[in-house]
Amino acid sequence: MLKNNDLYSFYAIFKRDLVNIVLNPVLLISNTLFPFVLVMLLSYLTSGSYGSGGVTAYDYYAVTILIYAVLNTAMTASNSFMEKSLKTSNLRIMYAPIKLSHIYMAKIVATFIFTSVCFLGYIIFFNLVFGVNFGGENLIYVILIVLFMNLLSSVTGVFFCCVFKSEELTNKIISVVINVFAILGSLFFRLDGLGPAAERISFISPAKWAAEAIFRIIYDSDFSLFIPGILMLLMASVALLIGCKITFKVEDYVY
């Protein structure tokens, strides 16, 4: 009975969090329209870099911007947790007889589900309308990498909120980090062609690894980075979840 109530409470909180995200027009647009426009723009600007061999600029940017959008999930997560107008009402829940972990877990799950649906829609759209190659029969592997990365992003946003206790500060730091990772990962323009030094630096960026893994699966049917990648993403997510448990203290928000 108790366990039932536990799950029910979690479900109630998760539902509220999901609705909060969906009702936020900025979050909705930044997870749907913005990546789409970015792909169109970059593909058009760099259309000269592709044209032969059956690969278009859309094939490149649809993948890289998908990775960029997944990185930005961290900002959606932090917004859903501690955005100013939601913070006091979200934290009122801590007076209720629920597990404290439900408070941040619900945000993680809500963000993950919302953004995953957006990204799956994105993949379907670009595949059907622009014929973007997402791996064909290997599509499931690409989707799994995207989903695990999305999970890590969702946890990251919430974790930093637990640490900084402020969505504003979290987003300021995360947005800079994301854009640096995006540039180093050649998500907007290639860095690889700038020599061995640039290439070495680019390996700092998780975006680089994700792009590498996905492009290898799609074009080389090379799964060498798949299992290590998934494992690393999973381990990092678990580590940050533990971090949330350690850093989220209710009394930081009442005193």
Added chain:
Amino acid sequence: MNMINIIKNNLHRAFALRNYVALTMSITLALILGATFLTSQAQSLGRIAVIGDIGEIVHYVNQFEIHQLEEPPAMSEMVRNRYDAVLTRQQDGQFEVFTLRSGEFKALLEQFLDDPAAASGIELKTRGTATNILGFLLMYILIQGIMFMKFFSEDKENGTFKRIVTGPVGIQGYLASQFITTFLLIYLPTFTVLIFSREILKVDLGLSYLYYSWLLALIVCIAAAAAICLTAFVEKEDNAMTLAGAIIVMTSLLSGAFYTIDHNNLIIKTFNSILPQTFVGIVQGVEQELLVSSYLSEIAYLLLTTVLLFTVGLWVCRNRFNRGAY
């Protein structure tokens, strides 16, 4: 006098952001170093992987970056632009050309293989150090504009905006104070980092401090004015940040802040000429030691854009205030 008080108050409030200012200075330094590094890399028409004997191609490494490989690179490497083309030596001594790039590039490559001397006549478009530095900093400065306009957002949200503007300073004076605060919070740390880069790290900045002083001032003015305009439209600070980020990223990419846009599309060209980020063209002009008159109109355009953005922001704010929004 009242404006000075507002500016002083904002700078006191900014003291709480000192950690963040330190972080922005670190990122500015990283961008400067990255841009300098980028400039030092040789530009080329493309990276070519050669399978088999390079032969006479080796004489033309100035135009192309040639890499000799034993096996063809993976398709994913081609897609990721690690190589622009693969030349495979055939049994008859000819090269088979494989590229994912456009037909024009393939034709260029084939022409080069037929008539190598012709390639030496092709001019490489290079960007100067200052162009790269300010181009890379451009997007970041525009984002900082929004970030440091937070005092305006905060004042609107907590009611102090109404309190201040019903005093003698008025909305105009208040927004001018915010403009100046944001300008100082971006300009001073960025210029400090430039000085640090040159004097301590011995980085070649490409231009003198005098040139940087007004070029930087120009773009920081745009950033502050754009921030006022956007913050006037969007009430919540978080939403302003997200929206601004999206607009800035897209317009910066479109304007060639990171790399030279060479598109013949009329719409792109027109759009390019409207965007304030085309200030990169002014920097290029300065670096190429062109006459001031050749880019004076761009400078005037940017200053006008600054005034326009500020005026629009002021108008929106005043309108909302009179309707009782605050």
Added chain:
Amino acid sequence: MKPLIQVKDLGKSFNGKKVLKNVSFDVYEGEILCLLGPNGAGKSTTINAMSTTLNYEAGEILYDGQLVNQQSNFFKRNLGLVPQDLAIYEDITAEKNVTFFASIYGLRGKELKEKVDQALDFVGLMDRKKNKPKNFSGGMKRRLNIACALAHNPKVMILDEPTVGIDPQSRNHILASIKRLSSMGITIIYTTHYMEEVEEISTRIIIMDHGEIIASGTKDKLKEMLQDEKIYYIDYEGDYLMEKDEFYRIEGIKEVAVNCKRMQISTLKGVENLDRIIALIMNKGLKIYNLSSSSASLEAVFLKLTGRSLRN
């Protein structure tokens, strides 16, 4: 009668400063216990400790004989807390707000709907249940804030300054609601720094200052402390700030509190010293524009106990 909640020797420090010092009191079922004190007295800290959201270094808190920090869910299930800051979602309807907060206490289905309607009806927002709080007045938002804590039928309600910044009509509505809740058997713990509210609704009062309980009891019992005294309230104009010592030279004066526009002077009944008080004030060039007196009041009790006005 056995207390429902027992607070024993509660101690809490923050940044090296003791903010609660050996706070002990009992709460009985069905009563309205008011925690009265100025800002910073420790009222919110006490109730946060009671609601298990704040750790404390010393003491214990029992609910129905069980330690609250060991059986926190048991206590929380029976607790409805109305926080001082509005904690409602502005962009969803009043009904959805209450539904959400009730559902996390395990209510569902038909029972949930009934309880939500009852709670909204109780606070007088039934006809606005489909409207969003962003269009509500401050008083209506406060009432919704209460409804969100009510729907799950708590046995204990803690209200932390629920009437801050609202119009008198809404305040009266809230106070009337609290009295009704108490008549329904719900135990109320109410914090405020408005003694008029305490006068109106309290069964028992605890007066706190600087993290300590300085007095407790019913209204009448506390006022007995001043049975021999009366208070003069003097509103004045002028630049000169009176020193308390200047008044203590006048016979019969017990306590004085001065702020920039109002003085409260506690004096013994039967000693005719009003003329000397007025003369002293006017000799300093100050103009008196209002003067009133009362016998014992809670504000006067606070003044006597601390030497300060409750509103300082």
